[in-house]
Amino acid sequence: EEVKNTVYEYIRNHQKIVGLNASGLTFTDIDLTDKRFYGCSFQNCTFSNIHSEYFRARMSIFDYSLFVDCNLLKSNLQFSSFAGSTFSHVLFTGSDLVHNNFCGITSYQSSFDDSDLYNSRFIKAHLIDTSFRNCNIKKTIFYESIQQNISFKQSNTREAEFEYKEGVIL
Numbered sequence: 001e002e003v004k005n006t007v008y009e010y011i012r013n014h015q016k017i018v019g020l021n022a023s024g025l026t027f028t029d030i031d032l033t034d035k036r037f038y039g040c041s042f043q044n045c046t047f048s049n050i051h052s053e054y055f056r057a058r059m060s061i062f063d064y065s066l067f068v069d070c071n072l073l074k075s076n077l078q079f080s081s082f083a084g085s086t087f088s089h090v091l092f093t094g095s096d097l098v099h100n101n102f103c104g105i106t107s108y109q110s111s112f113d114d115s116d117l118y119n120s121r122f123i124k125a126h127l128i129d130t131s132f133r134n135c136n137i138k139k140t141i142f143y144e145s146i147q148q149n150i151s152f153k154q155s156n157t158r159e160a161e162f163e164y165k166e167g168v169i170l
Contacts, residue, residue, distance in 0.1 A: 004025055007020070007022050007025060008027075008030070011030070011032075011035065012030075015034065015035065015036060016036045016038070017035065017036065017037050017038070017040060018037075018038045018039060018040075019038070019039050019040065020037065020040040020041070021040070021041045022040065022041065022042050022045060023041050023042065023043045023044055023045065024043070024044045024045065025042075025045050025046075026045065026046040026048070027045060027046065027047050027048070027050060028046075028048045028049055028050075029048075029049050029050075030050060031050075031051070031052055032050060032052035032055045032072075033052045033053050033054060033055065034053075034054050034055075034056075035052070035055055035056070036056040036057075036058075037056065037057040037058070037060050038057075038058045038059065038060070039058070039059050039060065040057070040060040040061070041060070041061045042060065042061065042062045042065055043061055043062070043063045043064055043065065044063075044064050044065060045062070045065045045066075046065065046066045046068070047065065047066065047067045047068070047070055048066075048068045048069060048070070049068070049069050049070070050067075050070040050071070050072065051070070051071045052071065052072055052073070052075075053071075053072075053073045053074050053075075054074050054075065054076070055072050055075040055076075055077075056075065056076045056077070057075075057076075057077045057078075057080050058077075058078055058079055058080070059078075059079045059080060060077075060080045060081075061080065061081050062080065062081065062082045062085055063081055063082065063083045063084055063085065064083070064084040064085060065082070065085045065086075066085065066086050066088075067085065067086065067087045067088070067090045068088045068089065068090075069088070069089045069090075070087075070089075070090045070091070071090075071091045072090065072091065072092050072095065073091060073092070073093050073094055073095070074093075074094045074095060075092060075095040075096070075097070076095065076096045077095065077096070077097050077098075077100060078096065078097075078098045078099055078100065079098075079099045079100070080100050080101070081100070081101040082100065082101060082102050082105055083101050083102070083103050083104050083105070084103075084104045084105065085102075085105050085106075086105065086106045086107075086108075087105060087106070087107040087108065087110045087130075088107075088108045088109065088110070089108070089109050089110065090107070090110040090111075091110065091111045092110070092111065092112050092115055093111050093112075093113045093114055093115065094113075094114045094115060095112070095115045095116075096115070096116045097112070097115055097116065097117050097120055098116055098117070098118045098119060098120065099118070099119050099120065100117075100120045100121070101120070101121050102120060102121060102122045102125055103121050103122065103123040103124060103125065104123070104124050104125060105122070105125045105126070106125070106126040106128075107125065107126065107127050107128065107130045108128050108129060108130070109128075109129045109130070110129075110130045110131075111130070111131045111133075112130070112131065112132050112135055113131050113132070113133040113134060113135065114133070114134050114135065115132075115135050115136075116135070116136040117132070117135055117136060117137050117140045118136055118137075118138050118139060118140065119138070119139040119140065120140050120141075121140070121141050122140065122141065122142045122145050123141055123142070123143045123144060123145065124143070124144045124145060125142070125145040125146070126145070126146045127145055127146065127147045127148070127150050128146075128148045128149065129148065129149045129150075130149075130150055131150070131151045132150065132151065132152050132155050133151050133152070133153045133154055133155065134153070134154040134155060135152070135155040135156075136155070136156060137152070137155050137156060137157065137159060137160040138156055138159035138160070139159065139160070139161070140159075140160045140161070141160070141161045142160060142161065142162045143161065143162070143163070143164050144164075145162075
């Protein structure tokens, strides 16, 4: 309990956070607006009711985490991994989500609308009632993803990869 409180206090009091290992913690009702995380580990974390703007992460790991009822509007997340994570009612609207790993995620009623997803990966993702409207999905890969009630309206789908082609190097 003492370690959790120390981590929460550190995040609350610092704008730039480097190399933090917060694996397995639960974050509820925490404001991450304008916070910057570099090389941090949030594996197996739970993020609930997070309402933030301009959240930034570089080379951070969120693998196997749970995001529920979160608004991460206008975020800038690059070179980060969300492999195996679950998103339920999450809004990334207006975000830069470049070079990220979303492989194996499960997404329910979430929105990536108006975001840049350049060169990100959604391999074997389960995308249910999720929106990718007006997104840059150039070089984004959706191989073997399950898609139910998905919208790519006004996104550049011709620039994305939906089917594996023999001889393509990832």
